[in-house]
Amino acid sequence: MRPVPANPVPSYEVWALPGVPEVRPGDDLAKLIANAATAEGLPGLAHGDVLLVTSKIVSKAEGRIVHAEDREAAIDAETVRVVARRGPTRIVETRHGFVMAAAGVDASNTAAGTVLLLPEDPDGSARRIRDGLRDALGVDVGVVLTDTFGRPWRNGLTDVAIGAAGVRILDDLRGGADAHGNPLSVTVVATGDELAAAGDLVKGKAGGLPVAVLRGLPHLVDDGGRDEGEAGTVGDSVDEGARGMVRAAADDMFRLGTSEAVREAVTLRRTVREFTDEPVDGAAVRRAVAAAVTAPAPHHTTPWRFVLLESAEARVRLLDAMKDAWVTDLRSDGFSEESIRKRVRRGDVLRRAPYLVVPCLVADGSHPYPDERRATAEREMFVVAAGAGVQNLLVALAGERLGSAWVSSTMFCREVVRETLGLPDDWDPMGAVAVGHAAAAPPARAARDTEAFITVR
Template sequence: MDERGEAVSTTEGRLEIFGIKGIGEVRPGDDIATLLKDTDLQDGDILVITSKIVSKAEGRIRQAPDRHSAIMEETTRVVARRGDTVISQTRHGFVMAAAGVDASNTEPGTVLLLPEDSDASARKIRKSLPATVGVIISDTFGRPWRHGLTDVAIGAAGVQPLEDFRGGVDTHGNPLSATVTALIDEIAAAAELVKGKLSGVPVAVVRGLSHLVTPEDGPGVRPLIRPADEDMFRYGSRDVVQARRTVTDFTDAPVDHQTVRRAVSAALTAPTVDGEVPWRLVLVDSPDVRSALHPAPYLAVPCLVDGVRDRDTRVALLGAAVENLLIQLAMEGLGSSWTPKDPREVAALLDLPESWEPMGVIAIGHPATPPADHPPADPEPYLLTR
């Protein structure tokens, strides 16, 4: 940007993109930089390499007649599921179909996993090349709300990953408050136009963007990965209920009180009879009381209170509210477990009114390990049709 904060083009507006042919089948142990030794590379070029050949060179090939087990091993969070299609968050932080496990362009009975660390792979390749170039490792992603696939960067070295226009103004003087361009994703998509899916061209050279090539390797692809707790669409709508899991092992990270209060608001959307809410929720802020009651970073105690309905009805309404609470906690990235506890002991520790009956204790915290995935259960054994 110039001194007025306006975007300035540092390129002549002309790009050249061409594929590199003749690389052939890549095998475990092959050196990608060596395979490119005859390529006419110039300082300032950007090399875009399909992740498949990096995975093959690094031996990320798995004998896997059961592709699903490989997907689950690479998954830290199932985001959405429809039939056999699983959208997963990988341990790299990517949200993508099948956790990036690919059964195409590989021997029958095998699958390809993503590179262990694509940024490190890009740095290694860049270091061995004869020219000062940028390196992007690309893979194919689907996109929410749009049909069709496009290539994006899953690893990078020596390329500016983002361009931040926030704080500047456009040509009409309007302030830019949310414009951050994913440069390496745009370059990866452009390069795919000459690589293609079936042409056997796994590498492309992008020439004309030397102003984006940096002397240092830089941060790689990490600045583009949105943390799950910042994701407004953390789960697919069909998968909200399936995302709830009983979690008993928590980290020491504190639990945000406002997050819990949002979950209480969700609990209040549960069914009622004539608007009656026959329950209250005690949030246990006191560390001493939590220590005496249950070893968890945060506690909530659902209590049944007097009402005009019979006890069985009130218990059912409380159960529905608690389920809403637990699901919303999962949506917020928190784990929870609802466990029974002697109501007299709990009431005494919390100094509750006599008319309040504690109905167990809900432990809340950040999961120490990703909750296990459970595919949707077959409902038939639990049904009786008349």
């Protein structure tokens, strides 16, 4: 007999549970699993075991079967947001918050002409199975509901946890140290997904074995209030269920597919006039400029220049000079001093911004024409290219989560701007862009009827 070491090597065992019959709507899953687990020749269930249950049988028991010849319509009904689309394939966010292919709508392992939807409340389903097994067998086990997901950047599918009860689904190691004493500052282990994948190794995808039992990790399972000394010691994380594994939108760096990200950035691009005191990362602005200079331009030219006013001294010097020029113009136009003060205050958005960008048009490479008509058209082509560059800049800033406001004021005093900033004579300032972190979310944009802007011939 092999001796047992004084300090046993960590290990666990996992096996598929045979004998679970075909599940039908209204079936008591806990009773079906209890009967299968206590069949002759099987080890049964014990305190601290983890039960890994394929969500499809939960969907069947709960009647989440839809008669749908058109699977796409069922996917639409379960979708709250399309994350990415390539041909007929859609990665979507479900009403549960899961980001997955086809909203988890499955046409396999169900009768022809029907599809299976995910359980309405996977964590609630897991709790009911756990409570039923406690009532039937007197054991406290952890329950993990699993489903199959693809993963960004990785080929192949794996099972993950979509519902859980009585089991730790996240193991937060932050604040601890590794074997070399290095602090762990970002390590949160997806224990629920690791358990789900372990069960999938023995259940398989087509073996008719929808339940697996994992034994040997009782520290992950809630002890159900048993006396001290019995297996099972977990923290409060068991109460949250698998919903705690869904990353919040604000923390998700990869929330969108490529085309969806472009559309979202365009939608996010709003004029922001009030900014916080938080400094602007100059590297983020430079990344936005890199996007700006990809805009189309005539004659294979590069007619954009961007002056970045990163110091407060440079911003104040420019804005003071522009204000003096503006006030002089307004007085010459006959405005009263009170009216001038009001107009100047309305233009103070540039002063409230912690960062300014002055986009300039350089028409180097433009073609000379002797007649005014063609010369005007040539100039307009370059102006349009400058506008395209600024639009790219604004959208890219929105993608960097920076607010912006494009203000035209520098166009009314170009000589003053060139002189104050020491710019070449052929640089034409095309307004100024205030950049910063928005002090508040801008109001919702009023819906616009796209057809009102389209003429078809």
